Amino acid sequence: MKFEELVNPAVLTQPIYEPGKPIEEVARELGLDPAGIIKIASNENPFGPSPLGLAAAQRALLQGELYPDGGCFALKQKLAARLGLAPEQFIIGNGSNEVIEFLGHALLRPGDEVVMGAPAFVVYKLVTLIFGAKAVEVPLVNHRHDLARLAAAVTPRTRLVYVCSPNNPTGTANTEAELLAFARSMPEHVVTVIDEAYAEYEPNAPDLRALVREGRKVVCLRTFSKIYGLAALRIGYGYAPAEIVALLNRVRQPFNVNAIAQAAASAALDDREFTEKCVRENRAGMAQLEAGFRALGREFVPSVANFILVHVGDGAGVFEALQRRGVIVRPMKSYGMPEWLRITVGTSAQNERLLAELKAALRK
Ligand SMILES: *Cc1c(COP(=O)(O)O)cnc(C)c1O
Numbered sequence: 559m560k561f562e563e564l565v566n567p568a569v570l571t572q573p574i575y576e577p578g579k580p581i582e583e584v585a586r587e588l589g590l591d592p593a594g595i596i597k598i599a600s601n602e603n604p605f606g607p608s609p610l611g612l613a614a615a616q617r618a619l620l621q622g623e624l625y626p627d628g629g630c631f632a633l634k635q636k637l638a639a640r641l642g643l644a645p646e647q648f649i650i651g652n653g654s655n656e657v658i659e660f661l662g663h664a665l666l667r668p669g670d671e672v673v674m675g676a677p678a679f680v681v682y683k684l685v686t687l688i689f690g691a692k693a694v695e696v697p698l699v700n701h702r703h704d705l706a707r708l709a710a711a712v713t714p715r716t717r718l719v720y721v722c723s724p725n726n727p728t729g730t731a732n733t734e735a736e737l738l739a740f741a742r743s744m745p746e747h748v749v750t751v752i753d754e755a756y757a758e759y760e761p762n763a764p765d766l767r768a769l770v771r772e773g774r775k776v777v778c779l780r781t782f783s784k785i786y787g788l789a790a791l792r793i794g795y796g797y798a799p800a801e802i803v804a805l806l807n808r809v810r811q812p813f814n815v816n817a818i819a820q821a822a823a824s825a826a827l828d829d830r831e832f833t834e835k836c837v838r839e840n841r842a843g844m845a846q847l848e849a850g851f852r853a854l855g856r857e858f859v860p861s862v863a864n865f866i867l868v869h870v871g872d873g874a875g876v877f878e879a880l881q882r883r884g885v886i887v888r889p890m891k892s893y894g895m896p897e898w899l900r901i902t903v904g905t906s907a908q909n910e911r912l913l914a915e916l917k918a919a920l921r922k
Contacts, residue, residue: 568690575684578888590884596911597886598902601726601756601865603787605836605905611788611826618821626817633824637795640827646800647770649807652814654755654781654794658685661777663809665717665749666691673711674720675703677727677893679753682720691717701859701867702730705740716748723764724756727893727900729861734764741769741776749775749802755794756863758785758833759840773799777806782819784864785833786826791819840864843903850913854920865902870920873897879919885912 562570578599585592598604607615634645651657658681666672668690674682676695683693696711698704703721712719721740724731732740741750750769757763757780769776781794793815796806826832847866851858857869870876873896877889880899888900901912 566688566690568688572688573684575680576892578886581886584881584886588882595884595886596904596908598904598908598912599886599888599900600789601784601863601902602789603784603836603864604902604908605787605832605839607787607790607822608826608829608832610829610832611782611786611822614825615791615818615822618818621817624817626813626815626820628812628814630815630820633795633820636824636827637797641767641797643767643770643797644800647797647803649777649796649798649803649810650815650820651794651796651810652816652819653783653792654753654779654796655681656792656814657777657779657794657796657806658682658751660806660809661718661749661751662686662689662691664805669715670717671713671715672718672720673708673716675708675722675725677890677895678703678720678722679726679755680892682722682751686718698725698728698730700730701725701728703732705732705736709740709743712745712748714747718749718751719744720751720753722753722755724760724861724863726755726863727865727867727888727890727895728859729756729863729866730859731760731862732764734762734766737764737766738769741766741774742772744775746775749777751777751779753779755779755781755784759837759864760862767797770797770799773801775799775802777802782823782826785836786823786829787832787836788819788822788826791816791822793819793823839905840903843906843909846906846909847901847903847913850909850916854913854917856920865900867895867898867900868916869897870899870916871897873899876916876919880912880915883915883919885915887912 630650666689670691672686777798783789
């Protein structure tokens with residue numbers, strides 16, 4: 559009997575997620591000096607990890623022989639105090655991606671439907687498919703989630719609806735009023751997930767806590783991978799009514815979040831100096847990129863996140879040309895936008911380099 563005949567059939571048809579290549583790999587493949595390569599492909603923080611988070615991580619390593627606190631007690635206390643919610647309303651994941659997986663384990667059976675925007679964060683679809691559920695993709699309108707269309711795609715088989723705001727890869731957001739009304743309008747058999755991975759960058763980010771306090775079937779996702787600069791440590795969280803959190807906890811591994819990440823995340827939450835600097839720099843960098851794209855006569859999608867879509871025509875070709883020049887960005891073919899690149903806002907020097915290399919790459 560072949561191994562293929564033994565596995566869950568969803569495994570055989572599962573699409574493969576293609577992450578941005580690490581700098582070292584690109585350097586090896588193209589014979590470039592890694593020191594001269596910039597990676598602005600995965601919306602990572604160009605200012606490194608939060609310094610307070612880094613110091614806490616280094617201290618936590620001294621107790622590396624111990625298992626972590628599987629319940630993430632200290633971090634939940636801190637989040638609860640910060641957000642004005644209860645510790646039981648938080649689920650901590652090995653990245654917020656793991657919380658997306660918990661949702662699949664807890665809610666999805668073969669034949670169920672999951673409604674999501676297209677293009678939106680690809681992990682929603684990957685997790686949906688592996689559980690044998692159906693991804694119902696609703697095209698964005700003007701690169702933004704159209705919540706009325708999303709609502710219209712809900713059927714009796716729908717279990718989950720994902721709204722990514724600000725959306726990856728478009729950088730567009732829905733308003734607080736839109737998101738609150740949408741979640742309140744969902745029928746009883748649907749859990750609404752609002753992914754706020756980039757909310758800290760957004761001016762006047764929506765406050766969705768009322769949905770949790772009202773006991774709506776809603777899970778809001780946040781991450782330490784972006785504004786806090788801790789992507790390598792893999793930690794993120796969801797906040798939701800305690801009943802939902804309790805169910806998600808049942809499908810979680812006992813020690814899913816490591817102690818280094820927990821310590822770093824707790825400390826990073828206090829690092830206002832760092833996060834305020836990142837927001838400021840991101841805004842200036844976004845203006846720098848927009849001005850540069852205008853000068854090159856290139857269309858872009860105005861973004862409230864830390865990345866921006868720019869129209870280049872031959873996305874794959876320009877991506878390759880940039881990579882040969884030591885600039886790694888994200889081609890958008892797998893998101894159904896082959897003429898676009900997604901570029902993370904870097905430091906001002908990185909933005910300048912990107913614009914110069916892009917100008918050269920487009921001339922070819
Ligand atoms: C980056 C990102 C995340 C973060 O995922 P982690 O697993 O916390 O690193 C979540 N959602 C979206 C839309 C993202 O772009």
